[in-house]
Amino acid sequence: xxxxxxxSSRELTHYYLERSExxxxxxxxxxxxxxxxxxxxxxxxxxLCSQGQELGTLAxxxxxxxxxxxxxxxxxxxxxxxxxxxxxxxDATVVKKLAHSPMLGKASLDEFAMGTGNLTSAFxxxxxxxxxxxxxxxxxxxSAALVAAGCAPFSLGSDTGGSIRQxxxxxxxxxxxxxxxxxxxxxLIAFASSLDQIGPFAWTIExxxxxxQAICGHDPGDATSAxxxxxxxxxxxxxxxxxxxxxxxxxTFSNCPHPDTAKVVLRAAGELEKAGAELSWVSMPYxxxxxxxxxxxxxxxxxxxxxxxxxxxxxxxxxxxxLEEMYTSSRRFGNEVSRRLVMGxxxxxxxxxxxxxxxxxxxxxxVDSHLGNIFQQVDVLLLPTAPSPAYKLDEGxxxxxxxxxxxxxxxxxxxxxxxxxxPCGESEGLPIGMQLMAPKFREDLLLRVGYTWQCCSDxxxxxxxxxx
Amino acid sequence: MDxxxxxxxxxxxxxxxxxxxxxxxxxxxxxxxxxxxxxTCLGLPGSLPVLRPQAVTQALRAALALDCSINEVSRFxxxxxxxxxxxxxxxxxxxxxxxxxxxxxxxxxxxxxxxxHLEEDSGxxxxxxxxxxxxxxxxxxxxAEIVTxxxxxxxxxxxxxxxxxxxxxxxxxxxxxxxDQGSLRCDANISLQGEEPAGARTEIKNLNSFKAxxxxxxxxxxxxxxxxxQGKNVKPETMHWxxxxxxxxxxxxxxxxxxxRLFPDPDLPPLVVSGEEIQACRQSLPELPQGKFERFRRKYxxxxxxxQVLTKTRGxxxxxxxxxxxxxxxxxxxNWVCSEVTRLLNREGRDISSxxxxxxxxxxxxxxxxxxxxSGTAAKQVLAEMFLGGGDPAEIMQQLGVAxxxxxxxxxxxxxxxxxxxxxxxxxxxxxxxxxxxxxxGQAMKKSQGRANPRKLKGLLxxxxxxx
Numbered sequence: 001x002x003x004x005x006x007x008s009s010r011e012l013t014h015y016y017l018e019r020s021e022x023x024x025x026x027x028x029x030x031x032x033x034x035x036x037x038x039x040x041x042x043x044x045x046x047x048l049c050s051q052g053q054e055l056g057t058l059a060x061x062x063x064x065x066x067x068x069x070x071x072x073x074x075x076x077x078x079x080x081x082x083x084x085x086x087x088x089x090x091d092a093t094v095v096k097k098l099a100h101s102p103m104l105g106k107a108s109l110d111e112f113a114m115g116t117g118n119l120t121s122a123f124x125x126x127x128x129x130x131x132x133x134x135x136x137x138x139x140x141x142x143s144a145a146l147v148a149a150g151c152a153p154f155s156l157g158s159d160t161g162g163s164i165r166q167x168x169x170x171x172x173x174x175x176x177x178x179x180x181x182x183x184x185x186x187x188l189i190a191f192a193s194s195l196d197q198i199g200p201f202a203w204t205i206e207x208x209x210x211x212x213q214a215i216c217g218h219d220p221g222d223a224t225s226a227x228x229x230x231x232x233x234x235x236x237x238x239x240x241x242x243x244x245x246x247x248x249x250x251x252t253f254s255n256c257p258h259p260d261t262a263k264v265v266l267r268a269a270g271e272l273e274k275a276g277a278e279l280s281w282v283s284m285p286y287x288x289x290x291x292x293x294x295x296x297x298x299x300x301x302x303x304x305x306x307x308x309x310x311x312x313x314x315x316x317x318x319x320x321x322x323l324e325e326m327y328t329s330s331r332r333f334g335n336e337v338s339r340r341l342v343m344g345x346x347x348x349x350x351x352x353x354x355x356x357x358x359x360x361x362x363x364x365x366x367v368d369s370h371l372g373n374i375f376q377q378v379d380v381l382l383l384p385t386a387p388s389p390a391y392k393l394d395e396g397x398x399x400x401x402x403x404x405x406x407x408x409x410x411x412x413x414x415x416x417x418x419x420x421x422x423p424c425g426e427s428e429g430l431p432i433g434m435q436l437m438a439p440k441f442r443e444d445l446l447l448r449v450g451y452t453w454q455c456c457s458d459x460x461x462x463x464x465x466x467x468x
Numbered sequence: 469m470d471x472x473x474x475x476x477x478x479x480x481x482x483x484x485x486x487x488x489x490x491x492x493x494x495x496x497x498x499x500x501x502x503x504x505x506x507x508t509c510l511g512l513p514g515s516l517p518v519l520r521p522q523a524v525t526q527a528l529r530a531a532l533a534l535d536c537s538i539n540e541v542s543r544f545x546x547x548x549x550x551x552x553x554x555x556x557x558x559x560x561x562x563x564x565x566x567x568x569x570x571x572x573x574x575x576x577x578x579x580x581x582x583x584x585h586l587e588e589d590s591g592x593x594x595x596x597x598x599x600x601x602x603x604x605x606x607x608x609x610x611x612a613e614i615v616t617x618x619x620x621x622x623x624x625x626x627x628x629x630x631x632x633x634x635x636x637x638x639x640x641x642x643x644x645x646x647x648d649q650g651s652l653r654c655d656a657n658i659s660l661q662g663e664e665p666a667g668a669r670t671e672i673k674n675l676n677s678f679k680a681x682x683x684x685x686x687x688x689x690x691x692x693x694x695x696x697x698q699g700k701n702v703k704p705e706t707m708h709w710x711x712x713x714x715x716x717x718x719x720x721x722x723x724x725x726x727x728x729r730l731f732p733d734p735d736l737p738p739l740v741v742s743g744e745e746i747q748a749c750r751q752s753l754p755e756l757p758q759g760k761f762e763r764f765r766r767k768y769x770x771x772x773x774x775x776q777v778l779t780k781t782r783g784x785x786x787x788x789x790x791x792x793x794x795x796x797x798x799x800x801x802x803n804w805v806c807s808e809v810t811r812l813l814n815r816e817g818r819d820i821s822s823x824x825x826x827x828x829x830x831x832x833x834x835x836x837x838x839x840x841x842x843s844g845t846a847a848k849q850v851l852a853e854m855f856l857g858g859g860d861p862a863e864i865m866q867q868l869g870v871a872x873x874x875x876x877x878x879x880x881x882x883x884x885x886x887x888x889x890x891x892x893x894x895x896x897x898x899x900x901x902x903x904x905x906x907x908x909x910g911q912a913m914k915k916s917q918g919r920a921n922p923r924k925l926k927g928l929l930x931x932x933x934x935x936x
Contacts, residue, residue, distance in 0.1 A: 070514040083513065090507050092514060189513040194734035223518045223736050301734055304546050307557025308511045312602075327550060348548070348729035357731050 009042035009049075009060030013102045016062050020104055020151040023467055028126050029136075029146040031067045031077055033105035038062055041102040048100075058214045059100035064146045064155040067106035068113050069198065070187035071095055074103075078189050079121035080111045081332045082315040092187020093222070094156060094198050094215040101214075104152050107142030111334045112306065113163055113191045115139050116405040117391065120336040125393055128170060129464040130430055134390040137167030140201070144171040147201045149467045154202040154211050158188055160195045161294055162386070162409025165421035168201055169385035169433025172423045174450070174460060175201045176208040179440045180416030181226030183212075184219030190305040192298040193224070195413040203460055205422060205450035209233040212443065228441055236444040239455040242276030246449070247378030249284035252408060258388035264425030265384045265434045268453065272382070275452055282374050282381070287407060289363040294410045295403065296347045296360025303344030306337070339399060368415040380445050381437040383408055385421040389430035408435060418443045422450050423459035431459070471660035471693055474669070475626050475685060476618035479633065480611045481643040482589065482651040483526040488608035489588045490517030490560065497649050501594075501603040509608035511555030516735050519544075523586060523610035527566055528741065528749040530612050530642040531584045533756055534633075536570030538746050542585070544736040548729040553591035553602050560733055561587035561613070566741075572636065573758055574628045580617040586739075587611050606650075612643070618657065618669075623685035627678045630654060635757045639782050647677055654681055659702070660692045667696060668704040672716055675709055684709040688716055760785055768798040777806045783820045787827055794831035800838065804830060808848055812855045824858035833861035840921050846870035874921040876928070882920060883928050886912045897933055905929070 017035050024030055045060040065071060068078045070088035072095075077083045095103075111120040118126040118141025126141040128134040129149040136145040140157025144167035147155050157164040159177035168175025177199045188198055200211035213233045219225040248269060256262040273279045311317040311330025318329025333341065347356040374381065386405055391397065397405075412419035417440055421433040434453075438445040454460050485495055491508035507515035531538060545563040562585035570581035591607040593600050614633070620626050634645040634652060645652040659669035672688060675681045684707075692702050707716035755763070757779055764775045764785075778788045784805070791801040809830070813820060833854070837847045842865055853864045865871050873879060887894055890911060896904040912925055 076513070078513070086513065088507075088512065088514065090512075090515075186516050187514040190735075192734075221518060222516050224734070300731060304548050304558055304729070304731070307548060307550070308513070308555060310550060310557060312552045313510070313555060314513070323552070345729065348731055349727050350729070351727050 009045045009062075009102065010039060012060065013038050013042040013062045013104070016104055016152055019149075020064075020146070023149055023151055026127065026132060026467055027129060027145050027149055027151070028124050029108055029142040029149070029151060030064070030105040031079060031108050031121075031123050031142070032075060034074055034103055037074070038102035038104050041100070045100050045102070055100050056214055057210050058098065058154075060102070061153055062102040062104045063098065063211070064104045064107045064143060064152040065095065065098075066109055066140050066143050066155070066157045068109060068158060068189045068191075069095060069156060070189065071103065071106065074106065076106065076189065077123070078112045079109045079123055080334070080337070081122045082309045083189075084122065084315070086314060088187075090187065093184035093219045095187065097215050097217075098156075104146075107140070107146055107155055107157075109142055109157075109163075110139035111337050112189070112302070113139040113158055113160060113196075114302070114336050114340055116162070116166060116402050117393075117397075118142065118167070119393065120334050122334060127393070128390050129467045130172060131390065132466060133394075134392055134430070135170065137170035137386070137390060139163040139167075140175075141167050143201050144168050144173055144175065147171070147173045147203065148464060150463065154200055154207055156198055156211070156215070157201055158191075158196055158198050159409075159413065160191045160197075160298060161413050162406035164199045164201065165409045165419060165433070165435055166386045166405060168421040169423075169435075170390035170431065172426075172431030172433075172459070172462065172464070173201055173203060174205050174208050174420065174422050174454075175199065176205070176212060176420040176443075176446065177412060177418065178212060178216060178443060179226070179418040180413075181224055182228075182418070182441065182443070183216045184222040184225045186219055186221040186225075190301075192301040193305060194301060195294075195298055197413075204454055205420065205447060205460075206234075206237055206454075208420070209237060209447050226441070231444065233443065233447060236447040237451040238448050239452050240276070241272055241449055241452045244277045244380065244445070244449065245378040246272060246277045246279050247282040247374060247381045248279060249381060249383050250281045251284055251287070252383045255287075256384060256387055258427070260427035261384050261386075261388055261432050264427065264432045265382070268424040268434050268457070269382050271456055272449065272453060275456060277449070280378060282378060284370070284374070284411070286363075286367055286370060290367055290410050290414065291403065291407060293360050293363035293367060293414055294406070295343065296356055297364060297414075299340045299344030300347045300357050300360070301344070303341045303348060306333075306341060309333075336399075364414045367411055371411060371415045371417065375439045379438070380449055381435075382449075383435050383437070385409060385433035385435040389427050389432055412437050416440060418446055420446045420450055422453055423462070424453070424457065425459060471662050471689075471696065473621055473689055474618045474659050474661055475620035475623070476657040477616045477620065477626060477629065477681075478655045478657070479614045479616075479630070480589075480653045481530070481614065481637055481645060483523055483530070483610040483612055484641060484643055485520070485522045485526055485610055487520050487522065489523045489586065489610035490519060490608055492520075493608065495609050497651070499605055501601070501605060504605040505607070509555070510604055511557075511607075517560060517733075519736060519739065520610075524566075524739065524741065525745075525749060526610070526642050527584065527586045527612050528746060529640050529753055530614075530637060531567030531570065532746070532750050533636050533640040533642065533753055534567075534570035534572060534581050534584065534614070536567035536581060536584055538567050538741060539564060540741055540743075542566045542739045544586075544733045544739065545730050546733045549726060551590065552600065553593045553604075553607070555591060555604060555607055559588060559590060560736070561585065562739075563730055563732070566739065572629060572632050574625060574632050577625070579625075579629045580619050582615050582617045584612055584614050587613055618659075623682040623689070626656065626685055627682040630678050630681060632757070635780070639756050640753055656681060656685055658685055658688050658692070660689065660696060662696060667692065667702045670702065670704065670716075671706045672709055673706060673719065674711075676711065680709055680711055683714060684716055687714060691716065754782065768792070768802070770798065770802050774802045774806050777810065778802060781820070787820050787823075790827035791830050791834075794828040796831035796834045797838070800834045801830070804834060804851075808851055812852065824856070825854040829854060829858070829861055836861055836865065840872055840874055840923065841865070842870060842872050843918060843922070845918055846872070870919060872921045873916055873919050874924055876924075879920060879925055879928050880932075882912055882916055883925070883932050886915060886929075887932060894933065905933070908933075
């Protein structure tokens with residue numbers, strides 16, 4: 001539509017900005033709305049289009065960016081008091097790649113992307129558009145809620161243990177975590193460097209493929225970015241899964257604490273079988289190891305990554321007679337971040353914890369090689385994204401229960417695999433997502449299965465009425 | 469009682485590179501504070517380190533020059549600690565070092581190098597009045613940390629080792645090793661061993677010159693042996709060398725050693741160097757001091773004392789060899805370079821590369837002297853002139869009027885006048901006092917203002933005396 005100039009980017013951007021402003025009091029999905037910049041970019045794109053320039057597929061289409069992704073000249077807060085006034089002097093690589101996409105604003109998140117309910121943001125919780133008393137999931141809660149409520153046609157999130165897929169599931173949208181190394185992390189404010197990956201949210205897997213196409217590729221500015229060829233992802237959007245082997249992790253379904261979730265996801269698997277896929281049960285027995293590896297590795301890396309927020313260069317600097325007092329009084333992290341930093345510092349300490357970190361790495365390798373074996377037998381794994389639908393804002397989960405919200409999503413991070421969450425049903429009016437997981441750099445399989453699913457279902461097209 | 473001294477050194481040398489270790493910032497010394505910085509070396513959120521290959525090449529060359537074996541796979545790790553001049557809250561260093569097991573020949577002894585690894589430098593705290601400022605220009609500059617085994621037996625040997633190490637690093641053009649600019653820094657570990665097992669070791673910091681290393685170690689030996697004499701134990705402490713008072717003072721009061729919570733840096737893949745790269749680095753190394761020393765002995769048959777002076781720097785050695793190539797006799801060239809040229813340079817505090825005349829000019833001066841065109845004394849005068857403004861020695865000799873008189877007629881006139889003026893000495897000579905010849909020679913030389921060719925003069929003098 002933009003190419004044929006039936007609609008200008010300015011009109012489109014204006015529409016989304018207006019809706020974003022209108023729903024912000026209800027959803028609190030943004031930390032900042034960048035109206036002026038968005039309209040400026042839109043005008044530029046319109047100008048270029050009118051000159052007949054061929055721009056990328058996403059040119060002129062606005063989107064929201066999670067507020068842990070650096071944007072030059074625009075505050076990037078990580079939803080933390082520590083960075084409340086931090087304005088990056090450079091753009092993240094993904095932001096540079098989306099230069100022709102008007103940025104509507106910076107989406108809220110759990111503080112430093114640590115949380116599963118977007119409850120730890122220093123800027124207040126984000127609400128789930130399907131039920132404003134419930135969480136949108138986390139940590140990319142803002143990114144998911146904004147897309148679900150139609151405030152943004154797409155958004156970017158980041159996924160360290162499920163932070164794209166779980167909120168996508170809670171909010172009834174499609175979310176994709178690419179293979180580790182597929183998308184540059186340069187400019188993403190790190191939580192756990194070996195697990196973090198940026199990815200898209202949209203209503204459909206097709207739109208996710210378009211966004212992925214725009215943001216991925218080898219980046220010399222990120223030593224962990226993979227030097228692999230970027231395929232044309234749209235070429236894999238086939239309504240055809242015949243002969244594809246889909247594995248269902250038995251333990252996940254039988255132990256799922258929310259029976260409706262297991263039922264809904266299994267029913268979706270059945271639909272895919274009708275479409276020609278071959279289903280089989282596989283075993284993924286390492287739940288404890290998955291959690292142990294994740295907690296040790298993620299918190300250890302976080303404790304080191306966040307050490308720089310000591311009040312010397314960033315954020316608030318407390319008073320103190322000496323260096324140590326100054327450091328102590330400068331600490332302004334929220335409870336969840338503090339808890340993880342303490343755990344991570346403990347995990348890395350030779351004196352306190354001996355070989356804890358190494359144990360975590362070994363558990364990680366175990367999970368990785370087990371998944372490797374499973375992918376010898378099947379092409380794709382299909383399982384619930386989260387153990388249950390969105391929980392209530394005031395439910396007050398204890399930390400460990402909260403961490404277990406990510407139990408189905410963490411394995412993909414530990415092994416660096418691509419995974420996606422797609423809407424596949426509901427329970428008492430709340431969306432439920434199914435998760436697809438594939439071997440490294442096989443996003444094509446996710447796209448093929450996801451596209452086929454969205455051709456034979458309409459869950460991704462249902463919109464929440466509560467916000468209207 | 470006598471104790472055996474056990475000394476180990478930890479040396480940091482700044483590698484000569486165009487850019488910092490993990491970013492593109494320049495590395496020049498003395499730039500305006502915080503003018504050579506970027507998001508990466510400032511540790512800005514979202515910035516990532518990317519290893520620059522030049523630093524690896526330089527570290528490899530340093531390692532090969534120290535006869536180390538290279539680890540084809542090494543790993544970067546994070547050393548976590550808080551200090552304002554450490555912008556990320558951790559330093560990137562190596563746990564598995566780039567190289568190990570090297571050696572440096574010091575006199576007849578060999579000092580073993582246990583490891584050499586790459587790491588980034590921190591910023592620099594500048595204390596001004598009641599505040600402390602931080603200059604991050606130094607942050608991220610590549611360092612090679614070189615650790616010796618505890619095999620150094622005396623403070624003097626420690627100094628000699630450091631001199632040898634500096635010489636090798638300068639030869640290989642790996643580092644300029646300027647302690648005054650901090651491009652070579654040294655910490656020393658020292659313990660004493662009597663009949664009992666070795667006592668605790670102390671670490672001495674703030675050693676700002678090779679002399680300081682030697683003096684501080686000497687002081688520490690006296691201090692530790694006094695403690696042991698009293699039957700007490702030496703405390704394992706970090707000591708600060710106070711140059712003004714010539715004493716070591718304990719630095720940290722904390723009993724426990726710091727917990728650096730080391731773990732592999734998830735932002736950086738393992739460093740892999742191929743056999744070809746190692747070979748290429750080996751071939752890029754120039755002849756090193758030891759090799760040059762042996763070759764000079766073999767090729768030029770010079771005494772060791774001379775070779776030591778000549779091979780002190782590559783510039784000096786090359787200059788000497790060019791003089792020989794220009795036709796000078798090696799021993800004569802060595803004599804001139806080691807004594808007169810060195811003396812003039814030292815007087816002006818200049819380097820041999822700054823000489824106003826060429827090795828060819830010196831070779832010509834040596835030839836003039838050996839052909840009897842100019843006396844040794846006058847040649848020194850000519851050299852001093854050449855040192856000031858360059859120029860051809862023959863021309864300068866003419867200008868100064870110091871050419872040697874060798875023609876028979878002039879010398880005969882001179883001899884006859886001297887004989888006429890010194891009748892007493894002549895009769896002494898004829899009376900059997902052969903010593904009188906010396907007096908007559910002296911008078912003749914004086915009369916010629918030192919310009920008479922002494923050999924020819926003596927021949928003529930004898931001939932005339934014996935005539936009569």
